Amino acid sequence: xxxxxxxxxxxxxxxxxxxxxxxxxxxxxxxxxxxxxxxxxxxxxxxxxxxxxxxxxxxxxxxxxxxxxxxxxxxxxxxxxxxxxxxxxxxxxxxxxxxxxxxxxxxxxxxxxxxxxxxxxxxxxxxxxxxxxxxxxxxxxxxxxxxxxxxxxxxxxxxxxxxxxxxxxxxxxxxxxxxxxxxxxxxxxxxxxxxxxxxxxxxxxxxxxxxxxxxxxxxxxxxxxxxxxxxxxxxxxxxxxxxxxxxxxxxxxxxxxxxxxxxxxxxxxxxxxxxxxxxxxxxxxxxxxxxxxxxxxxxxxxxxxxxxxxxxxxxxxxxxxxxxxxxxxxxxxxxxxxxxxxxxxxxxxxxxxxxxxxxxxxxxxxxxxxxxxxxxxxxxxxxxxxxxxxxxxxxxxxxxxxxxxxxxxxxxxxxxxxx
Numbered sequence: 001x002x003x004x005x006x007x008x009x010x011x012x013x014x015x016x017x018x019x020x021x022x023x024x025x026x027x028x029x030x031x032x033x034x035x036x037x038x039x040x041x042x043x044x045x046x047x048x049x050x051x052x053x054x055x056x057x058x059x060x061x062x063x064x065x066x067x068x069x070x071x072x073x074x075x076x077x078x079x080x081x082x083x084x085x086x087x088x089x090x091x092x093x094x095x096x097x098x099x100x101x102x103x104x105x106x107x108x109x110x111x112x113x114x115x116x117x118x119x120x121x122x123x124x125x126x127x128x129x130x131x132x133x134x135x136x137x138x139x140x141x142x143x144x145x146x147x148x149x150x151x152x153x154x155x156x157x158x159x160x161x162x163x164x165x166x167x168x169x170x171x172x173x174x175x176x177x178x179x180x181x182x183x184x185x186x187x188x189x190x191x192x193x194x195x196x197x198x199x200x201x202x203x204x205x206x207x208x209x210x211x212x213x214x215x216x217x218x219x220x221x222x223x224x225x226x227x228x229x230x231x232x233x234x235x236x237x238x239x240x241x242x243x244x245x246x247x248x249x250x251x252x253x254x255x256x257x258x259x260x261x262x263x264x265x266x267x268x269x270x271x272x273x274x275x276x277x278x279x280x281x282x283x284x285x286x287x288x289x290x291x292x293x294x295x296x297x298x299x300x301x302x303x304x305x306x307x308x309x310x311x312x313x314x315x316x317x318x319x320x321x322x323x324x325x326x327x328x329x330x331x332x333x334x335x336x337x338x339x340x341x342x343x344x345x346x347x348x349x350x351x352x353x354x355x356x357x358x359x360x361x362x363x364x365x366x367x368x369x370x371x372x373x374x375x376x377x378x379x380x381x382x383x384x385x386x387x388x389x390x391x392x393x394x395x396x397x398x399x400x401x402x403x404x405x406x407x408x409x410x411x412x413x414x415x416x417x418x419x
Contacts, residue, residue: 126288170199295328314350
């Protein structure tokens with residue numbers, strides 16, 4: 001609860017500590033609050049914080065009982081939070097839109113208007129994926145997939161309609177696979193991906209097959225099965241000519257090959273990716289997260305150079321990571337920028353600059369719990385390991401290691417989020 005309050009406020013962690021300490025002084029309590037301790041409280045860790053004075057001041061500052069402040073906010077607390085008229089209106093409009101969409105998709109024939117609505121639903125969820133935590137999209141994607149499966153099985157659609165239904169079902173399954181991968185549910189991600197691949201074949205959709213191949217490669221990559229990741233990316237790349245899709249798969253192939261130690265093939269794949277960047281149209285041909293942002297290709301490139309290692313490649317990695325931050329659009333997900341900052345942090349460490357790395361990592365450690373996806377958590381762990389290797393005995397490394405431990409303890413997989 002305390003983390004939610006602080007994340008939604010206009011004050012930084014440091015400013016809240018100052019408010020706390022001013023309040024303690026005004027009440028003549030012999031207690032103070034450091035940024036380190038406040039971050040522990042935000043993570044629910046109150047070991048060593050048994051002093052009654054600290055708890056009294058916390059209750060004065062945040063107007064809630066201390067046990068409530070360090071608890072995980074559930075549906076009851078969320079429902080008791082005052083909502084603005086705008087929030088209520090947004091909920092009402094969302095509910096009415098969902099009801100209209102369900103009415104269009106009611107049992108009957110598969111009319112063109114039904115297909116239009118289903119395509120619109122996919123576009124919306126793919127766009128929502130860029131701005132909402134993946135766990136919030138799973139229920140709606142599951143419902144959409146179930147409805148389309150039922151239409152395929154029960155309504156006996158005509159051949160043209162059947163192909164479109166398989167495409168929509170495959171896209172819903174692919175988005176579910178993507179969400180499960182981000183949440184660390186690898187078995188679920190693989191299962192949804194295989195179903196999406198099956199549907200893509202029936203729909204005869206190369207773009208969907210390529211998107212699924214990238215998801216499968218991503219699952220394998222973060223599972224440290226780099227050879228399998230390379231095979232998935234290579235298989236998807238063979239038949240693709242669309243620049244955005246080639247950029248996605250070549251970038252994935254490059255970092256997978258680099259992780260296996262096959263540096264020559266990694267750099268060859270990176271050349272394919274970099275040559276495709278200039279041809280990617282700014283207006284996405286695929287909706288939302290199904291489109292591969294050129295900015296992502298730059299931080300994938302940074303990861304290739306980091307895997308190869310050496311000072312020259314560290315400098316190249318830093319340049320690619322900073323380019324990613326420049327190229328990423330203003331409305332891109334916070335996770336994209338976080339990934340680029342973490343790659344930049346590891347590049348700084350490769351160049352021997354622990355202070356610069358600390359600043360980059362600290363920026364990412366402010367991410368809300370529900371956005372701490374598996375790729376972000378793994379990058380944080382790698383950056384932390386690199387930092388300890390360079391500056392194990394420094395105060396910076398000690399404090400950051402503790403913060404990283406708290407960050408990885410509470411992730412998107414364990415987040416309790418309410419729509």
